[in-house]
Structures are given as structure tokens and as C-alpha cells.
Amino acid sequence: MTDRLPILAWDVGGAHLKAVLLNEAGEVQAVVQLPCPLWRGIQQLQSARAGVLNQLQLQDHDVQHAVTMTGELADAFADRASGVAAIVTEMQRGGQVCFYAGEQWLQAGQAVAQPLQLASANWNASATWLAAQVDQALLVDIGSTTSDLIPLAGGRVVCRGHDDASRLQCSELVYSGVVRTPLMALAQRVPFAGEWTTLAAEHFATSADIYRLLGQLAAEDDQADTADGRSKSVAHSRQRLARMLGQDDADASPAAWLQLAQALRQAQLDQLIQAALRVLSRLEVAPEAPLISAGVGRFLVPALAAALGRPCHDAAEYIVAQAGDPALRLAASKALPAYAVAQLYFSQAGQTRLGSTADGGSQP
């Protein structure tokens, strides 16, 4: 096993780049997340990728790279195929690189030839990995921007959707997250000062503003720009919330804005509850099976589980980290697709070495 390179797995999102480094024993050694607003152009990925390698003090050739993505939907790209091609080209800068395509691993050339095999496949990695750990569960990965609700039953992923479009349709993908979601997408009306009021349809505030007021969003998970470019302080977050109602912070008490944040949190939770009820109504997942939380929005999952009358576990419980480090396990569970891609590559590579005459190259 000494010829084996450490695995560096990448999850190229539309707003963040996440990377998980496994050591030669397949344990998490490091997790890095950097902002990467791909809608501003592919050069964002170039600098974020360099930033991750720099932070890990690694060169391209020190590791085996394994890549998954969702960023191809960003509207810097004319369509998803162009997005995949641009991301593949950028991630293929050096070293051995392979791309996760569900059942198989692709080299760059193959990836560009069948782009929709790679497009938004990252959830599939998480689910496939977790299905090998637990028999029955609903995986709930709440990210900065979207949430995945993926049923596992009999040790298999029993999803109905396979791409963004079909997953949006069957509620396995909920386009709602705890950092970037514009508040106008959470609710058309909210209670305030004893009345219902509608919201401004402007990009004035995002879900991170809610969870900053509620004190639930960790600073290291709060990487996206604010809607107005001002700071992430509670005071500025409150002003952004107020603007959604055509008001200023000073027009109501801090308690009133906190109450509004609570109502908006509930609106987001309601979206997730409705989606989970719909997915679970297919009756594939056993009634007593748990929800398993992941992602930077994991803190919402206990409330979701309570609403559904199910137990709640956390993906971190199943993650293997160097020296059992709980901080690394937590960090990896917030970047679950990257961790899962790393583990899937790790076990495939191991099987190949044991069971075939492969040369141990980048495609197991």
C-alpha cells in the first residue's frame, strides 16, 4: 500500500469549493472550504483551488484527486454541458484526476464527452457511501444553498430523481439552504407586529441573516457575501431583514426582528417538512428509521426529525477521522459529498488493487 497516494476529494459547488483529504489509511486528515462564487466566472475556481492546495501545503502531484460537482448550473455558463466542461478543464490542471459519475469514475476526456453523467452528482456520492453504513434512514444534508433529502432502505439508495430537474420535481432536492437563500424564496408573507405582511421581492437579505440573529450559524460556515455587501454583524443583518419589509432596523425593537427571524426559520423548516413528508409518503423507509443530518445547516435537522416523529442521528457518527478527532469528523460531515467521494474512491481503489491487474493509476 505504500505506493498509494493520499486522496484529495473535491466538491465544486456553485458558491463554495470544499475539499477533504484522506490519509493513506482512509481517515480524514483535513477539511477545507473556501467561497467560490462561480457565477462570477470560472477564474473563481482557479483561485479557490489554488487556495485550498496552499492551505493544505500540497502540490498537484502529491495526491490523487477525485472530483464531484454541482457548480455547472451557475449562470456564468451558457448551459450545463459548458459548465461541466469548464469545471473539468479547471480541475484537470495537474496530478492524477478522476471525476465521479455515479456508477463509474471518468477521466477528463470522458467526462467532457458525457457531461450530464457528472452534473450535480454529489448527493449520490453521499447517499451511496451512507447506504453502506446504515440500512434505513432519510439522509438530510442541509447546505448553504440547497438541501438533499435522500431515502435509504435495505442498504440501498432508493431515490426517484437522478438530476437536478427530476430531484426538484420529487422533492428530494429542496432549493433552500441556511446561508445563501434569498428570503423572498422562503415565504410570500410573514407575521410582523401582529399582522401579516408581504415581502419585498428584492435580493435584500438571505437566510444567513436569519441564523445570525438566532445565533445558530457558525462563523466558519458563513462564507458567502451578504446581500448588500455590508458586514455579517447582527446589527447589519437586522437592517437587511428590516429592508425586506420596507423598514429600517430602528423602526422596531430588536425583539421584533428576532421574532421575525424565528418566523422565517419556521418558513424554511416548513419547506423541509413538506418535502420530507412527501418523500417519506413513498413508504420505502421504515417508520422507525432515523433522519441522518449533514451539512452546515445540520442544526435544523433535530427540529425536522421531531416534526416527523423520528429519531435523529448525525453523519459525523459514521465518519472516520485521523485519531478519531471529533472536530475533523464534524467538519467532514459539513462537506459530506467530498468526504463520500473520497471514501468511494478509496474503497474502489483498494478493491482494484486486490482483485485485478490494474496498475494503480487514476482510474480504478
Place this chain on the structure above:
Amino acid sequence: MTDRLPILAWDVGGAHLKAVLLNEAGEVQAVVQLPCPLWRGIQQLQSARAGVLNQLQLQDHDVQHAVTMTGELADAFADRASGVAAIVTEMQRGGQVCFYAGEQWLQAGQAVAQPLQLASANWNASATWLAAQVDQALLVDIGSTTSDLIPLAGGRVVCRGHDDASRLQCSELVYSGVVRTPLMALAQRVPFAGEWTTLAAEHFATSADIYRLLGQLAAEDDQADTADGRSKSVAHSRQRLARMLGQDDADASPAAWLQLAQALRQAQLDQLIQAALRVLSRLEVAPEAPLISAGVGRFLVPALAAALGRPCHDAAEYIVAQAGDPALRLAASKALPAYAVAQLYFSQAGQTRLGSTADGGSQP
């Protein structure tokens, strides 16, 4: 009357600057609208203002300026008072300038001292002007970004809300328009290919994309940037719609995207129907009284009136233009607050001259 300057009335919105020029007889002589994305900073207003004057071949001192605004809510400003102050300062560059504050006209110094008198008062000008023309009506001014639903009864404006916040609360302000509204604010789910699907909570597409596909939005009313910075062609609009569903244009037929546009138009119409039903449920407006349409989204009002079982008239019918020019009347009805401010200033100034010893200066 020969000492009287022509009146140039300005409506400073958050995304557009509109100006209506009256001749000495109080007839519309010209209407100009230019894009003015104030969230990018106050210098946008400086160049748009210069652009309007240039297009009209006017100098600051050739006219009496009358100003109303809604742009102070833009998040380039720390709060609304700062927004009013910045806009007042910018509009006060030269010539005689006064600011509409409902019951009164303010000079710049007074305006900055009581900013919330000016904030988002433009709807009030339209309603006050129209209430002098018709006894009973629901004014429906559908703009690029927002819609105003203002009941008139007994020749008076019988509104409940007086600022953005209270108007959002009572549905007299609906934050939904036919150009800039992000589609995520119109609906949480849409029918597509025989199924319900949820939408991406991203700024991928706007309401202008809907009405471009439906062929209902005139090019001269379609001035805001697209969500992805690409062209306003039907093909690019279709790709933006497709992205909201995690798809590309090529993934479905043009007929399918057209059907989606129709469904989104209906979602927007539903917002307006619900708001109008709520406002009309106060029973102030007589049952047979008409809706009176205005704004670049006037084309939606006949369908709204049909849903409410009421006749539909157009504000252009009440507008006085030079030589009765129908194109000028239509243009002014799309910039109704600017036209109304011009007319309100015109009649106030006339009364002052007839009934007082005022010097005919800028404050009647």
C-alpha cells in the same frame, strides 16, 4: 402666465429614472425613462439624470423641477433616511427643485430634515391626481418591480397604508412587477411536463423573461439587465427559465417553455388577484367601479379586472398630451407618478398665482 417655466417632473425609482415634461399649458410634451440601478450607487442617478436632460435638450434652469421617489429603499443606502438625503442632494444640482411630500412641497433643506415624508410617496401622487378625475375606482399601476393597488372612493384616496411597510402589510403595495421580479418570488412550485416541480432559489430569471416569451413586453419597457447578463432574446430568456428548473433550453420543446411562462404569468396574476380581493373586501369602492390600469405592466390589468368581474379603463384616457398625441398619453401612463407629480405641481402653482401674493418661486 408667460413667466411660468415648463415643469419637469421626476420619479426616482430604485431601478429606473422617469421624467415627464409638461408644456406651459400643462400638456405632456415628452416622457423619458432610463435605467438607473441605484443599488450600484448614487452615481447611477447622476448619469441617468444627465441622460434625461440631454435627451430632452434641456438645461437645469430651463424648467421647474418637481421630484418624487421610491429609490431610497435601495440597499446602496444604509437606511431610508440616508437614501432620501442622497437622492435629494443629487436632484438638487441646479435650477428650481421641489420635492413631493403628499400634502406639501418641500425644498431640499426641508426634505432632508423630514426624509420619511418623501420616502416612497410616488403612488400617492398618482392616486391624488386620479381621484380628481374619477369618483370611484381601483387604480392598478403595475410597474417593472412593484404594483400599486389604490382604492379611490367619493373622489378621495381611501388608502390604509402610507409607507412601504404599512402598504406591504395591507396589500396596497404588491412587490411584484413585469420586468425585475425574480421568479423565485412568484411561486414555490410550478407545473411542468405534467408534474409539480419546485424552483431554484437563485437569481437565474426574472419576470421579463416570462413576458418576452409571451410577446407581451414592449422593448422600450424592457430596460433592466437580465439575470445572467446575456441578451433579451427569446432564446436566452428561455434558457434562463429552464435554469430555474435545473434544466437547459434544449431539454424540452419551445412549447413546454411557453407553457411554463404561461403558468408563471398566472402565478403573478394570482398575487395581484389575491391582493385586489383583499383591498376590495374593505367595501370602500363601489361594486361596479372600474379598475384603472397604468404602468408598463398594464397588459395584465384586463385579466385582473375579468377575474374581479369589473370593467377596465386605462389611465391614458385621463391624460392630457400636446396635440392629444396618443403615444405621449400612453408613455405618460407608464410613468404615472411622474405625470401626476407634474400635474399636481402645475395646478398648485396656478392656484398660488391666482390666489396669493407668492412670488411664483419654486414653492407654491
